[in-house]
Amino acid sequence: MSAASSFEVLVLPHLGAAYNLARWTLRDPVAAEDVVQEASIRALRYFGGMRGENPKAWFLAIVRRCCFDRLDEVRSRNDLLADEDRTDEIDEAGPEHLAHLRDRADSLRAAIEALAPGYREVIILRELEDLSYKEIARIADIPIGTVMSRLARARSLLQKSSHLDEVRDPSKACR
Amino acid sequence: MKCHQSPNVHRLVDDELDVDGRVSIERHIAGCAHCAEERRRTDALRHGLRDEALRFALPASLLARVTHLVDDETRAVGVTGSRRASSRRWYWLGSGALGGAAMTAGVFALVTALRATGIDHRLVDGAVAAHGRAATTGHLVDVRSSDLHTVKPWLSQHLDYSPPLPDLSADGFTLIGGRLDRLDQVPVATLVYGYGQHTIDVFVRPTGEHDVAAPAQDRGFNVIQSRGSGMDWVGVSDVNAKQLTLLMERLAASDGVMGPEPGR
Numbered sequence: 001m002s003a004a005s006s007f008e009v010l011v012l013p014h015l016g017a018a019y020n021l022a023r024w025t026l027r028d029p030v031a032a033e034d035v036v037q038e039a040s041i042r043a044l045r046y047f048g049g050m051r052g053e054n055p056k057a058w059f060l061a062i063v064r065r066c067c068f069d070r071l072d073e074v075r076s077r078n079d080l081l082a083d084e085d086r087t088d089e090i091d092e093a094g095p096e097h098l099a100h101l102r103d104r105a106d107s108l109r110a111a112i113e114a115l116a117p118g119y120r121e122v123i124i125l126r127e128l129e130d131l132s133y134k135e136i137a138r139i140a141d142i143p144i145g146t147v148m149s150r151l152a153r154a155r156s157l158l159q160k161s162s163h164l165d166e167v168r169d170p171s172k173a174c175r
Numbered sequence: 176m177k178c179h180q181s182p183n184v185h186r187l188v189d190d191e192l193d194v195d196g197r198v199s200i201e202r203h204i205a206g207c208a209h210c211a212e213e214r215r216r217t218d219a220l221r222h223g224l225r226d227e228a229l230r231f232a233l234p235a236s237l238l239a240r241v242t243h244l245v246d247d248e249t250r251a252v253g254v255t256g257s258r259r260a261s262s263r264r265w266y267w268l269g270s271g272a273l274g275g276a277a278m279t280a281g282v283f284a285l286v287t288a289l290r291a292t293g294i295d296h297r298l299v300d301g302a303v304a305a306h307g308r309a310a311t312t313g314h315l316v317d318v319r320s321s322d323l324h325t326v327k328p329w330l331s332q333h334l335d336y337s338p339p340l341p342d343l344s345a346d347g348f349t350l351i352g353g354r355l356d357r358l359d360q361v362p363v364a365t366l367v368y369g370y371g372q373h374t375i376d377v378f379v380r381p382t383g384e385h386d387v388a389a390p391a392q393d394r395g396f397n398v399i400q401s402r403g404s405g406m407d408w409v410g411v412s413d414v415n416a417k418q419l420t421l422l423m424e425r426l427a428a429s430d431g432v433m434g435p436e437p438g439r
Contacts, residue, residue: 007245010394013307015241016233017413023231033237040241056395056413105227112229126189127224128372130415133191152185159220 007047010055015040017056017129018063024124025067027113035070039063057131057138064121064139071117111162119154126151178209188217190417230372235313242311295385298409301358303393305365306376306411309354315374316352316367326353330364338364338379339404339429347371348422368422375412375422382407390416403427 018039022032039062050058112120125136133151137144183200186192192200204210309315318329323340330353331337340350351367351374358378368375387400387407397416401408401423410423 008242008311009304009307012242012245013310014395015238016310019233019237020231029231032231033234033240036237037241037244041244044245054392054395104223105229108223108227108229123224127221128230130373130413133189148182148185151189152182155185155217155220159216162220162223 007044011040011043011047011059014056014059017060020128021060021063021121021124022067024112024128025064025117025121026070031070035063035066039066042066054135054138057135060125060129060131060139061141068117107162108158111158114161115154115157119150119157122147122150123154123158178207178213180207180210181213184210184213185217188214188221190415225371228372238311238313295383295388297359298385299388299391299393299398302376302378302409302411303396303398305356305358305378306396307394309367309376310374315354317354319352321350321352323350326350326366329353334362334364336364336381338366338406339426340366341425341429343368343422343425346421346425347418348375348425366426370412370414370418370422373412373414375410375414375419377422377426378409378411379406379426381405390420399423401427404429 015036018036019032022035022039023029026032026035039059043059043062046062112123115123121140122136125131125139131139133144133147136147140147142150180200180203183192183196184204187197187200187204200210204214318326320326323342327337327340333355343350347370349369351369353367354365355362356365356378357363358380361380363378363380366377366379368377382402382405385407387402388398390400391398393411396411396413397419399410399416399419399422401410404427406427408423408426410419410426412419
C-alpha cells in the first residue's frame, strides 16, 4: 500500500476529532480549519516515522502542537493553567448570568470556553472524544497522573461554573 | 480533596479500573458520603456534556480540501502506487474466480469453509478499512432512516439474508441507517448506529466458520465482535469499548437465540 493510501485509511478518519480539538482549543472556526489543514500536511510528511502506534493519538498530538504554535504568536506557553480567573468571574456572576443564556448547552459551552487551555483540552479529549487517560497523555505530552489531576480539577471547575444542578432543563434557565 | 480515594472515583467513572479496582472502589463508595457525592456529581456533569451537541462537526468543505491537499502533496513528492490498491488487498480468490456468479449466502459459506478456521484477521482489517472509508468520504449510509421497518426491507432487497434489527434507543443507540459493504469480496450488511456524537458501524453476516475474536483496537478504533441470533457481528467505532460491547451483546441477543453450531 502506498504511503498516501495508508495515510487515507489510518489518519483521515480522525479529521473530525482533529477539527473538534482545534475548534475548542483556538475558539475560532477559521483558525481551526487552517490548523487542521496544516496538521494534515505535517502528518503526511512525518507519516513514515509513525510505527505501529495509535494513529488517532499520534495525529491529534500533531494537531495540538499546531494549535499551540498558533497560540504562541499571541501569548506565552506558560499561561496554560493561568487564567482560572475567568472561571471565577462566571461563578461570581451567579444565576443572573444564567438568565442570559438560552439553555444548558450555552451554559456548558461558556463554562468550557472559560477554562484555561490545559484544563479545557483534557475535558474535550475525555468527554467529547472518549479517549483513554493513556491516549490523552500521549496527545498532550504529559504523564498519566497529570491527566488525572487536571481532569478532576477541570470537572470541579465546570461543575461550579456551569451550575449544572440548577440548569436541569431549558424552561428553568429563563425566568 | 476530602478523601484520598477520590482519584479512584474518577478512574471508575472513566472505565480505567480493572475488575479488582472496580470492586474495591464500589465497596468504598458504599461507605463514604464524600465519594458517593463525587461520583454523583461527576456522572451528572458527564451526562450533561454528552447530552448537548458540544462536539463541532467537521465541515464537508474542510474534508474535501484536506483530501485534495493530501493528493497534491503525494503527487509533488512523487509517491507511486494506486490509491485503490488497498481495496484489493483481500481478493484472495482472484477477481475472475467467481466470475459472474451471484453472491449468495451459500457462496459465502463456501468461501468461509475454504479458509483455515481460527480468527479471521482479514475480516477485521476489511471492517476497519470500510469504517474509515465511510468516515472519510462522508458516505455513511445507502439508506438513511431511523425506522427499522424501512432499513430492514431495504437490506433484504439487496442481500439474501435479513439481520435482526432490535430497537436499542433505550440504551442510547440511534439507528442512522444501513449500507452495503464488501468484505473479502462478499457483500455484507452494515448497520450504522449513532451514540452521542459517535458513529458505530456494525458489519453483520450469517454465522460463519471462524472464531469470534477478542476485543481489539485497530488504527485508533475499537473492534468488538459477537455471535448470536444466527449472525456474526463486527462492531467498529471510536466510542468507548464498554458501550460498544453493550451494543454488540444486545444485537447478538436480538431474537434470544444463539447462533448455529459451527459447521452447520
